[in-house]
Each structure stands twice: as C-alpha cells, then as structure tokens.
Amino acid sequence: MKGKVEIHTFVQELLTNSGDDEPLADGDSLLLSGRLQSIDAVEIVIFLEESFGIDFAQIGFDREDIDSIDLIFSLAQTAGSAHS
Secondary structure (H helix, E strand, O other): OEEEEHHHHHHHHHHHOOOOOOOOOOOOOOOOOOOOHHHHHHHHHHHHHHHHHHOOHHOOOOOOHOOOHHHHHHHHHHHHOOOO
C-alpha cells in the first residue's frame, strides 16, 4: 500500500502542472483554497481508487475529505483498509 510520500508526490505534480510552485505542507488546503481545481479533485479520486482500492461509489465523495495531504492520507488509511 502506498503511503503519504506517494500522495504528497502526486499532489505536488498536480500543483506543478497547474503552475503552482509554492511550498506544500501536508496540512495545506488544496481545493477549498483554490490551489487545485475540480478537475484536479477528479484526478485525486482516480489516484485513490487505483492506488488504494477506494470505492467512492460506496463511501460517497466530499471534496473536503481530500482538501489536504493529511486528509487524503487519512481517507486512504480508513477507506482503503475497510475495503481491502
């Protein structure tokens, strides 16, 4: 199972691709702050489904659940382990 480093790297790539080269801390807001857009949220969901086996059709989706690396990692740990 992938961990926080892989999540951080993935999110940092999304930010870099959108022209955001600012430092990224694990608790920084990503979507609600506007650093990432809705299309990036879709990319994060796909990443979580493929890398952690999370089924968002079963658990539902709230963009606040993926608004920081810490929140994404927490979701991956709880939802990923619950559906493994």
